[in-house]
Amino acid sequence: MAVARSILVALLAAVCIAISSAAAATSVNTTDFVGCLALHLPPGIVYTQSSESYSSVLEFSIKNLRFVTPATPTPLVIVKATHATHVRVAVRCGAAHGVRVRPRSGGHDYEGLSYRSLDAARSFAVVDLAALRAIRVDVRSRSAWVESGATLGELYYGIANKSARLGFPAGVGPTVGVGGHLSGGGFGLMLRKHGLAADHVVDAIMVDAKGRLLDRAAMGEDHFWAIRGGGGGSFGIVVSWKLLLVRVPATVTVFTVHRPRNQSASDLLTKWQHVAPALPRDIILRVVVQNQDAQFESLYLGRCAGVVATMTKMFPELGVTRRDCIEMSWIESVLYFAFYGTGKPKELLLDRGTKPDRYFKGKSDFVHEPIPRDVWESTWSWFLEDGAGLLILDPFGGRMGRVASSATPFPHRHALYNLQYYGFWWDNTTEASEQHMSWVRGVHREMEPYVSKSPRGAYVNYKDLDLGVNEYGGDGGGTSYETARVWGEAYFKDNFERLAAVKAKVDPSDFFRNEQSIPPLGLPGGNATTQN
Numbered sequence: 001m002a003v004a005r006s007i008l009v010a011l012l013a014a015v016c017i018a019i020s021s022a023a024a025a026t027s028v029n030t031t032d033f034v035g036c037l038a039l040h041l042p043p044g045i046v047y048t049q050s051s052e053s054y055s056s057v058l059e060f061s062i063k064n065l066r067f068v069t070p071a072t073p074t075p076l077v078i079v080k081a082t083h084a085t086h087v088r089v090a091v092r093c094g095a096a097h098g099v100r101v102r103p104r105s106g107g108h109d110y111e112g113l114s115y116r117s118l119d120a121a122r123s124f125a126v127v128d129l130a131a132l133r134a135i136r137v138d139v140r141s142r143s144a145w146v147e148s149g150a151t152l153g154e155l156y157y158g159i160a161n162k163s164a165r166l167g168f169p170a171g172v173g174p175t176v177g178v179g180g181h182l183s184g185g186g187f188g189l190m191l192r193k194h195g196l197a198a199d200h201v202v203d204a205i206m207v208d209a210k211g212r213l214l215d216r217a218a219m220g221e222d223h224f225w226a227i228r229g230g231g232g233g234s235f236g237i238v239v240s241w242k243l244l245l246v247r248v249p250a251t252v253t254v255f256t257v258h259r260p261r262n263q264s265a266s267d268l269l270t271k272w273q274h275v276a277p278a279l280p281r282d283i284i285l286r287v288v289v290q291n292q293d294a295q296f297e298s299l300y301l302g303r304c305a306g307v308v309a310t311m312t313k314m315f316p317e318l319g320v321t322r323r324d325c326i327e328m329s330w331i332e333s334v335l336y337f338a339f340y341g342t343g344k345p346k347e348l349l350l351d352r353g354t355k356p357d358r359y360f361k362g363k364s365d366f367v368h369e370p371i372p373r374d375v376w377e378s379t380w381s382w383f384l385e386d387g388a389g390l391l392i393l394d395p396f397g398g399r400m401g402r403v404a405s406s407a408t409p410f411p412h413r414h415a416l417y418n419l420q421y422y423g424f425w426w427d428n429t430t431e432a433s434e435q436h437m438s439w440v441r442g443v444h445r446e447m448e449p450y451v452s453k454s455p456r457g458a459y460v461n462y463k464d465l466d467l468g469v470n471e472y473g474g475d476g477g478g479t480s481y482e483t484a485r486v487w488g489e490a491y492f493k494d495n496f497e498r499l500a501a502v503k504a505k506v507d508p509s510d511f512f513r514n515e516q517s518i519p520p521l522g523l524p525g526g527n528a529t530t531q532n
Contacts, residue, residue, distance in 0.1 A: 028098035030076055030123050036093035047078040061107030061130055065359045073120040082131045084239045090127045092211035100513055103237040105129045105148045106177020110362045110463040113514045137162040147240045148179025153349030160331035167248040167330045169194035174338045174349045182241055183232035184461035185410035189299040192398030193281045194246050198228035198408055203242035209507040226502040229409035231460045234518040248330040253300040253307050255324040258293050265294040266376045273370035275315045277397030277416045290390035291383055299333055360424040361437045363444045364462040365451040366415035382443050387435035389423030411493040412457050460491040469515040478510045484519045
């Protein structure tokens with residue numbers, strides 16, 4: 001604690017002069033902003049709301065139909081960057097003319113904050129990174145440089161094309177953008193063996209609030225710490241990341257077994273909470289609960305005989321046999337979990353999707369003590385309701401539990417598991433929306449006594465505006481640190497204070513801002529000065 005406090009004191013001392021001598025607020029001039037972009041950027045990459053292709057460019061990376069409505073406040077301008085220089089120009093023009101800029105990589109932000117605002121009165125621009133998607137894999141050094149606009153599917157495909165014995169421990173969804181995933185920490189099916197995706201970031205190239213292009217050495221270790229899990233849209237725009245890849249065996253094993261409620265699913269879920277976090281690091285056993293069924297899904301970094309022996313010893317009640325197992329390569333396992341099947345061509349990983357196809361709402365928790373059996377039994381009634389969604393249980397343990405909570409901004413490493421509540425629907429009606437969102441919020445409320453407390457935790461990559469939002473004054477002044485703590489400590493716990501201190505050092509004017517961005521930590525006696 002003393003070390004953490006000394007870090008904060010040092011950071012605040014470094015920004016005293018910058019904040020106390022901050023320039024007067026920059027007035028918003030949208031006409032000059034657009035003119036600045038037109039002057040300094042090549043034709044064909046700047047889309048204003050009057051552009052013929054504006055809607056298609058905006059919706060290309062949107063994954064949630066909840067935010068494709070006439071009432072949704074959308075960006076004044078979209079800059080479809082194809083080079084880091086374009087990002088620098090957008091930031092510099094925005095800073096000069098009072099228009100804030102939000103980065104978007106894959107568009108999977110659960111609340112759409114990478115491309116929409118809650119306030120129609122304040123103009124903002126989006127730098128779309130989808131065209132910045134180059135991937136350079138170096139097998140010899142087991143590393144890769146990946147641009148933020150690449151998807152996880154493209155990253156996995158690029159690695160597999162270079163080596164069958166290398167992989168990367170990131171998420172299951174192939175259309176998720178690399179930039180957003182790493183910015184929130186990122187976890188997937190190898191987290192128990194290798195930890196978070198962000199744990200394997202060893203360098204990055206980013207554009208800061210002054211429009212400078214910085215690598216790790218230039219940005220400094222505090223800034224580098226913040227971008228690896230502190231959430232996107234607060235500390236600058238990362239255009240590329242250097243990743244350390246991990247070794248994978250020639251053969252891995254997967255299985256999926258279903259256990260309905262009437263076949264002891266409640267007993268199995270209760271036992272799973274004790275077993276899954278304690279399994280050997282080479283195994284993950286996650287659960288998807290939907291309808292009246294618990295679906296147990298596993299990836300084992302080895303052959304079938306090994307996982308069957310371990311399950312027989314540690315979780316015999318699940319009844320896993322050799323017939324349940326499928327042996328395959330690591331890249332085939334990526335396809336298996338992404339598309340729920342075997343024999344899929346790996347080129348499917350390159351399909352980014354072009355239109356949002358569903359409405360959804362997510363929430364999350366972290367569980368530190370096993371939830372009692374009677375609670376699981378009572379939970380089944382929720383899945384009989386109209387609008388029922390699903391629960392996803394991702395176990396931790398293994399490598400996760402061996403890393404300090406302050407090593408990166410992600411503080412929840414010592415939980416038993418992450419619990420995600422997910423509702424989705426296709427009907428474009430108010431009734432359907434209210435029904436499904438009420439289900440998600442209702443189950444989340446029901447679980448409150450059994451999950452983390454003081455604060456109740458949440459995962460920043462499952463962004464949730466129900467936790468709270470930043471409040472900006474009518475003059476465009478910044479939100480207070482105390483206001484932001486309501487949601488910030490849910491995501492980051494004690495790390496939130498350090499994130500706010502880093503923000504005060506690298507972006508004291510709060511240029512990179514959204515409804516759940518990190519605010520600058522104020523000096524004693526007041527908040528950091530912010531611009532309009």
